[in-house]
Amino acid sequence: MPTIQTDFLPIGTPLPTFRLKDPERGTEFASRDLPPTPGLLVMVICNHCPYVVHLRSQFGPFAARYAARGIQSFAVSANDPLAYPEDAPPRLAAVAREMGFGFPYLYDDSQAFVRALRAVCTPEFYLFDGKRHLYYHGRFDGSSPGNGKPVTGEDLAAAIESLLGGAPPPARQQPAMGCSIKWRSGD
Numbered sequence: 247m248p249t250i251q252t253d254f255l256p257i258g259t260p261l262p263t264f265r266l267k268d269p270e271r272g273t274e275f276a277s278r279d280l281p282p283t284p285g286l287l288v289m290v291i292c293n294h295c296p297y298v299v300h301l302r303s304q305f306g307p308f309a310a311r312y313a314a315r316g317i318q319s320f321a322v323s324a325n326d327p328l329a330y331p332e333d334a335p336p337r338l339a340a341v342a343r344e345m346g347f348g349f350p351y352l353y354d355d356s357q358a359f360v361r362a363l364r365a366v367c368t369p370e371f372y373l374f375d376g377k378r379h380l381y382y383h384g385r386f387d388g389s390s391p392g393n394g395k396p397v398t399g400e401d402l403a404a405a406i407e408s409l410l411g412g413a414p415p416p417a418r419q420q421p422a423m424g425c426s427i428k429w430r431s432g433d
Contacts, residue, residue: 254383255364257415261378262362266352269335270342275350285409289321290370293341294332297424298369300391306346308399312406324354325428367424373405381409384420
């Protein structure tokens with residue numbers, strides 16, 4: 247399994263505007279429709295990546311815990327569904343139901359939103375503050391397939407706790423590691 251590590255989007259970068267497909271609900275989900283919240287968690291994931299599969303059972307409970315404290319969450323996949331049929335929109339909806347995500351699992355058909363985030367791998371996590379400026383970009387925790395570390399979400403949880411506590415962005419941003427995003431042929 248080829249592994250890639252993220253490059254960092256600068257802290258303070260504004261949330262890129264987006265209009266993404268919600269395969270589960272058959273609607274669109276747009277940045278302009280986001281309600282005011284103390285924070286927004288964006289998860290760049292997919293269905294087939296072993297790094298995502300290793301963590302994904304924790305995404306729903308994690309997001310629910312912080313939703314109760316005002317953090318809105320959504321996930322997005324941008325993988326080429328022709329090359330990776332498991333990442334096609336109908337399968338995103340099925341996995342969201344199977345995993346009980348409780349948040350939208352969106353599809354970036356144009357791949358423009360994921361490119362604007364400078365995402366390179368799955369899973370990759372972006373935490374934006376209440377003004378929708380980037381506060382944390384990186385990993386869920388130090389667990390990965392085969393390394394024996396438990397899945398805790400501790401790195402992302404620490405960033406959310408800091409944000410909710412009014413602290414400045416963490417000086418140390420933990421890079422995400424996972425499978426490369428599957429760009430369309432020619433990209």
